[in-house]
Amino acid sequence: MAMTAKRRKRREWTKENLRELKAHSRAKRSVTEISKLTKRTAGALRQKALQMGMSLGHRGTGAL
Numbered sequence: 001m002a003m004t005a006k007r008r009k010r011r012e013w014t015k016e017n018l019r020e021l022k023a024h025s026r027a028k029r030s031v032t033e034i035s036k037l038t039k040r041t042a043g044a045l046r047q048k049a050l051q052m053g054m055s056l057g058h059r060g061t062g063a064l
Contacts, residue, residue: 018048018052020038021049021052021056022052024037024038025049025054025056031046031056031057
């Protein structure tokens with residue numbers, strides 16, 4: 001039996017979700033970190049940030 005990709009159901013963005021996304025952006029968190037915290041894909045986060053006209057995808061604080 002072949003394995004199929006897990007289907008994801010779209011979730012609406014609530015006012016609280018948007019508030020949380022703005023806070024993460026202000027805190028300059030990476031998209032990967034925000035993705036794990038909000039349980040949304042990096043693509044979904046980038047698309048919503050683009051729609052809202054805010055920056056997202058700040059570099060992590062890792063060593064160079």
